[in-house]
Amino acid sequence: MIHLYQITGSSSFAARAALEEAGADYQVVNVHPKQRDLDPSFAEVNPLQRVPALRDGDATVYETGAVLLHIADRFPAAGLIPPIGDLRRPDVYRWVMWTANTLHSAWWPLMMPSFMTTDESGAVGIRERGITNMAKHGAYLDTQLAGKEWCLGDQFSVADIYLYMLVGWQSFVDDVQVGGAPVQEHFARVAARPAIARARELDDLTPDFQRNHPDMRGGELI
Ligand SMILES: N[C@@H](CCC(=O)N[C@@H](CS)C(=O)NCC(=O)O)C(=O)O
Known part of the structure; x- marks a missing residue:
């Protein structure tokens, strides 16, 4: 049985969205964001105590990109990554690595600028630079997605799921949209997939990614 710490x-x-796409049998373990020590098994799965973290039998995996690639390999019939030897497979590696290294971390200066400096007055500049960088990443993504249905072209993959989530985070931040029409249309296409809609419902998210109950995390009021 797979356990997803979330x-x-x-x-x-x-x-969770990848597990839903794969039709996997899994259980969630809700982590309370302010009481991460409540369940000692969390630190056994991820010593950094960050989500997502997955226990799959005797294996453990954490870091969003690694978890997604593992799920894609674990459920080959779902076609969430081309098979070994298929020349489109390295495209998934590239997409997932770029998304993890660049896009995922590009949100922190926008969402938490004060965590990135000990100088209170520096937070404004960090956020402004974050907005400029996000505009560059959005422009790059527009070129990569123009004329394509999915990141790989005609095959849906875990790269689309990762990108979808991080574009969705634009709803957490005022006055920021990631990319133009190619990115936003890709976001809408992924959003419309039944498994993705189900994952949103399970995570209690609205279609534009707002939380229905912002005070309810990990199943508990914070
Ligand atoms: N690089 C990590 C980042 C994971 C991460 O920061 N997760 C956040 C949620 S978005 C978390 O676990 N926060 C829990 C907390 O800070 O209490 C990954 O990609 O998995």
Whole structure:
């Protein structure tokens, strides 16, 4: 049995969405964001105590990109990554690595600028630079997605799920949209998939990614 350690509406959404796409049999373990030590098994699965974290039998995996690639390999029939030897497979690696290294981390200066400096007055500049960088990433993504249905072209993959989640985070931040029409249309296409809609419902997210109950995380009031 697969156990997904999650905080609803956080990075773990991508893992849950991939498990839903795969039709996997899995159980969630809700982590309370302010009491991460409540369940000692969480630190056994991820010593960094961050979600998503997955226990799959004797294996453990954490880091969103790694969890997504593991799920894609674990459920080959779902076609969430081309098979080994298929020349489109490295495209998934590239997409997932770029998304993790660049897009995922590009949100922190926008969402939590004060965590990135000890100088209170520096937070404004960090956020402004974050907005400029996000505009560059959006422009790059527009070029990569123009004329394509999915990141790989005609095949849906875990790369689409990861990108979808991180574009959805635009709803957490005022006056920021990731990319133009190619990115936003890709977001809408992924959003319309039944498994993705189900994952949103399970995570209690609205279609534009807002939390229905912002005070309810990990199944508990915070
Ligand atoms: N690089 C990590 C980042 C994971 C991460 O920061 N997760 C956040 C949720 S978005 C978390 O676990 N926060 C829990 C907390 O800070 O209490 C990944 O991609 O999995």
